[in-house]
Amino acid sequence: MNQPQTSNSLFSRLRFVLVGTSHPGNIGAAARAMKTMGFSQLVLVNPRFANATTHEEAVAFASGAVDVLQSARIVETIEEALEGCNFAAALSARLREFSPPVTQPRALAAQLAGEASLNAALVFGSERYGLPNEIIERCNVLINIPANPEYSSLNLAQAVQLLAYEARVAATGEALPVSPIGFQGVAADLGQIEGMYAHLEQALVAVEFLDPSNPKKLMPRLKRLFSRAQLETEEVNILRGIARQIMKKLGQQ
Ligand code: SAH
Numbered sequence: 001m002n003q004p005q006t007s008n009s010l011f012s013r014l015r016f017v018l019v020g021t022s023h024p025g026n027i028g029a030a031a032r033a034m035k036t037m038g039f040s041q042l043v044l045v046n047p048r049f050a051n052a053t054t055h056e057e058a059v060a061f062a063s064g065a066v067d068v069l070q071s072a073r074i075v076e077t078i079e080e081a082l083e084g085c086n087f088a089a090a091l092s093a094r095l096r097e098f099s100p101p102v103t104q105p106r107a108l109a110a111q112l113a114g115e116a117s118l119n120a121a122l123v124f125g126s127e128r129y130g131l132p133n134e135i136i137e138r139c140n141v142l143i144n145i146p147a148n149p150e151y152s153s154l155n156l157a158q159a160v161q162l163l164a165y166e167a168r169v170a171a172t173g174e175a176l177p178v179s180p181i182g183f184q185g186v187a188a189d190l191g192q193i194e195g196m197y198a199h200l201e202q203a204l205v206a207v208e209f210l211d212p213s214n215p216k217k218l219m220p221r222l223k224r225l226f227s228r229a230q231l232e233t234e235e236v237n238i239l240r241g242i243a244r245q246i247m248k249k250l251g252q253q
Pocket of ligand 1: 123146155
């Protein structure tokens with residue numbers, strides 16, 4: 001092995017999540033891209049072909065990385081794919097109005113390599129549609145690969161290659177100095193954050209600040225606000241405590 005394999009090295013705490021991939025060849029090529037850079041955790045959310053990990057085209061494109069392909073986890077939802085993660089980065093060629101903070105692959109890789117407590121996911125969209133807003137909004141950051149503004153959409157496996165390369169360079173100690181993400185406590189688990197949003201939404205409906213029949217963009221805006229804060233577990237607990245107290249005072253609990 002030509003990479004440090006300590007228990008908290010980035011190689012063991014970074015997973016690659018491909019959402020709704022159509023072409024098995026891209027899944028195989030993504031497995032190859034990962035293995036060449038020393039990564040092995042591949043998760044497929046609802047691939048178009050249920051047999052994606054054994055599909056002939058996937059196997060052909062994986063070449064010597066069939067082991068990564070065949071140990072890929074296939075799941076139905078993004079929640080399952082992100083289980084156990086406390087950091088997720090959405091990859092998108094398009095910037096969105098309600099997105100978490102935008103950063104670039106090199107800076108992200110250096111941050112992930114530098115924060116040993118992060119169990120992170122890189123989330124890639126489908127060839128045809130990219131990532132839906134609901135998934136982008138649940139990620140901590142949005143990663144945009146700088147590209148030709150007139151044609152900025154890379155092939156999926158090539159986007160995976162680029163991120164895997166940057167992650168490798170950062171993990172093996174060639175990283176640029178960048179400012180840390182800024183966690184002081186434990187980064188909140190993504191499932192905890194989703195639970196907090198649901199709780200907060202309930203309280204906002206209860207105090208009639210949020211009208212469920214006309215929600216406008218309140219929740220996406222709040223999610224964007226909180227994603228800029230990079231929430232820690234204790235902060236999530238405080239926000240849930242506030243929501244709980246509102247419900248209690250209103251006698252709705
Ligand atoms: N037609 C899609 C693009 C799909 S490319 C769209 O309009 O969004 C497949 C995936 O590769 C994307 O969902 C994204 O995860 C990744 N990708 C491609 N180009 C990228 C770029 N310039 N920056 C970040 N991610 C990119």
